[in-house]
Amino acid sequence: MTAESPAQTVQRLFPLLAEGKSGEAAALFADSVSFSIPHPPGIPWVPEVDSADGMRAFFELLQTHVQAKELDLHQVVAEGDDVVLIGHMVSEVKKTGRDIDTAFVLHTTVRDGRITRYHLYEDTYAVAKAYFGD
Secondary structure, X not given: OOOOOHHHHHHOHHHHHHOOOHHHHHOOEEEEEEEEOOOOXXXXXXXXXXXXXXXXXXXXXXXXXXXXXXXXXXXXXXXOOEEEEEEEEEEEEOOXXXXXXXXXXXXXXXXOOEEEXXXXXXXXXXXXXXXXXX
């Protein structure tokens, strides 16, 4: 059996999240995770994360506060252990009913078959506007 590539490991994440399988998604992560999502203060779904358990908590918080509507993955760039996903997503903030409509880049690293880095870059203004209003 051939080992899964880092890109294949990362690309398994989104279907699991779309099905609400936070535990299975978190199982893709290593015991120690470098996590970063720059965000406006007061956004309730971005906790401090440093482990697979923290990733599960993040995914559960995200599902509590945000409903994914669209995810378009435009490009996957893989080099060694690093995988960068470039795309566009639309999510509804449940509290306000407003959409977060943003391009995104997700930089991940996979070592020994587990994700060790999850750094998401998105339009923080769009996040703030959808959550806090104008």
